[in-house]
Amino acid sequence: MSLHHLQCPRCGEQIKCYRNPVPTVDIIIETSEGIVLIERKNEPKGLALPGGFVDYGETLEAAAVREALEETSLHVTNLRLLGCYSDPARDPRQHNISTVFAAEASGTPAAADDAASLAVFPLNALPSTLCFDHRKILDDYLRFRELSSSRS
Template structure:
């Protein structure tokens, strides 16, 4: 039994000690506004997104997360904004975030009431001031600077 437990511990260590892959989306409405969500867990504004599910590619995760969190449909993924992997970028875990710009459309409706407190569209000049969740402010700054970032 001791050997079996060692194997289980080794496997759990390998699985749990690897970063989790997720996405953030910079959603652009037809009028050019950017959609943000207010997270329920910390009350901060954030880009929609989440963890890529097992067996799912990143493009599918982007579309699923947009629909789940905002009710909006992804029309087109425009470009890769960056890959963010600093171990402290997410206070909950070490995660790697693949950020894309996407054209979206539809009606904004909170779908996941456990995660999302509010959805709102902002013009660039009227984005909410102050701190944003995780490293989303940096992601937006890189987007506005037309950068593709590996951080």
């Protein structure tokens, strides 16, 4: 737990201030053509999985459904937990912890909200460079898919 102090502007008293990681979600949306990636409108710019911050009072699953719809215009269902990613350096803006879901989607992909554009990349042609740790997340997903299909 990170603790630092702020000073009250009125009385000068030291106030304890706790800094905690911020919860986020990312969604791997695989269509028949491949994986949906967005081009981020905001810094850090680049290609990324759709996702974002969890609102207060919102479940992780509801945040994933909302963020997918807001950024890709796709309605996602059948959320499956891939994992949680918590490296403090994974996001240059602050310490964010991401819960990552894989999902199925319906609708026509279209960029919206924080997405400047989007594209669907075939599994064998995923970009090598993505924002945050999203390339690592996709590599984990591909290994998971491979393991799942070899068990079937």
